[in-house]
Amino acid sequence: MSAGAFDVIVIGGGPGGYVAAIRAAQLGFKTAVVERDNLGGICLNWGCIPTKALLRSAEVYHLMQNAADFGLSAEKIGFDIEAIVQRSRKVSSRLTGGIGMLMKKHKITVIEGSAALDRGKDAPTVVVGKDRYTAKHVILATGARARTIPQAGLEPDGDKIWTYREAMVPTEMPKSLLVIGSGAIGIEFASFYRTMGAEVTVVEMMDRVLPVEDEEISAFAAKSFKKQGLKLKVSAQVEKLEKTAKTVKVHVKDAKGKVEIVEVEKVIMAVGIAANIENMGLEALGVKIDRGHVVNDGFGRTNVKGLYAIGDVAGPPWLAHKASHEGVVCIEKIAGENVHAFETGNIPGCTYCHPQIASVGLTEAKAKAAGHEIKVGRFPFVGNGKAIALGDDQGLVKTVFDAKTGELLGAHMVGPEVTEMIQGYVVGRQLETTEAELMHTVFPHPTLSEMMHESVLDAYGRALHI
Known part of the structure; x- marks a missing residue:
């Protein structure tokens, strides 16, 4: 059944989607956002914001442990991991609630559910459950999810082998863990858990940690990480995860082919992301996909009339502020404003480790x-x-x-x-x-x-x- 007609429908309520929707409303478009989970997307719910809350707790804990350096004294220093996680979740909830208020303020319709696309007149028709919505412009802002290693035995299980989601809400502090991947996500978790007292090993396939950063900066950071007690294994890869009753035996192969077994309580997968492009009918519409991401032209436009793509689903860098700005460029171009094509050269990258x-x-x-x-x-x-x-x-x-x-x-x-x-x-x-x-x-x-x-x-x- 036809459930409504809009000028703009945004699929995904993360930093790219909700910002694009707000800008669309500001420009006078009748706008809707389709969201299958919570407004704010991964960033506000399970990424940027709650991880920074965790890292802030770690920073304060570090300062408490070194109080004497500032002429201060602190006794019985400790932490409650449940309270740390609870604070992180409260920070997240406060912000996601704010997004809902922004939607109401700008009179943006929020449609709950998973969206699929079908052929339409001006743009693809958006199908949510049994309802069909039409718009002149449909913007894909479906984001991405944690990528896993396509090898049997290396799949996350939510128990001993974690993705970022489980790593963000531990019920108890592991005494030891191993992080696979040393990009921003992996290093931030490694930094948090090490500061809180866990023995942490990081495995990186490239020849240095933080491989996208300037080599000199990467080397400086690695030296600091080692001084903190982080164990860094570069030019290495995980061959096998062998689960026991209480631990995981991680088989790590170095550049020379030598295999070392590292036994830890938990493993965190941090090997990148995969765009959310499945089960939406993109293939049937003939949407151009390259290396798992929807191709756009710098203004968000795909090869399908009336369909746009922004944020993580449209490719790197996979950053919230990239998605937001890309969404603004997209909607302002739709509105006929004189905007430059979106470029990535001036997008800053930040990693909040210590x-x-x-x-x-x-x-x-x-x-x-x-x-x-x-x-x-x-x-x-x-x-x-x-x-x-x-x-x-x-x-x-x-x-x-x-x-x-x-x-x-x-x-x-x-x-x-x-x-x-x-x-x-x-x-x-x-x-x-x-x-x-x-x-x-x-x-x-x-x-x-x-x-x-x-x-x-x-x-x-x-x-x-x-």
């Missing part, structure tokens, strides 16, 4: 590979007064410039609060700033941000404090 990692633009290696003659600047946290006062002076700010034009090609950081600092460089790149403007920008003292200035100066042999 120490934090943040970056934007090209790494040093990629800048060279792209043919740039470069100038590279560096400034260590140990030379910054605010970092020393914080008692957290281990870190590095690195900037990469085009030697001929002064263009800021990339910025890479490791250290406390760099996930907040990176936005300065993001704005600089968006405004096509050169080294000259950055050199003449006044940074407040005493702040960690002064290191951003010093790194720029260092690229041109003008650093003041090293």
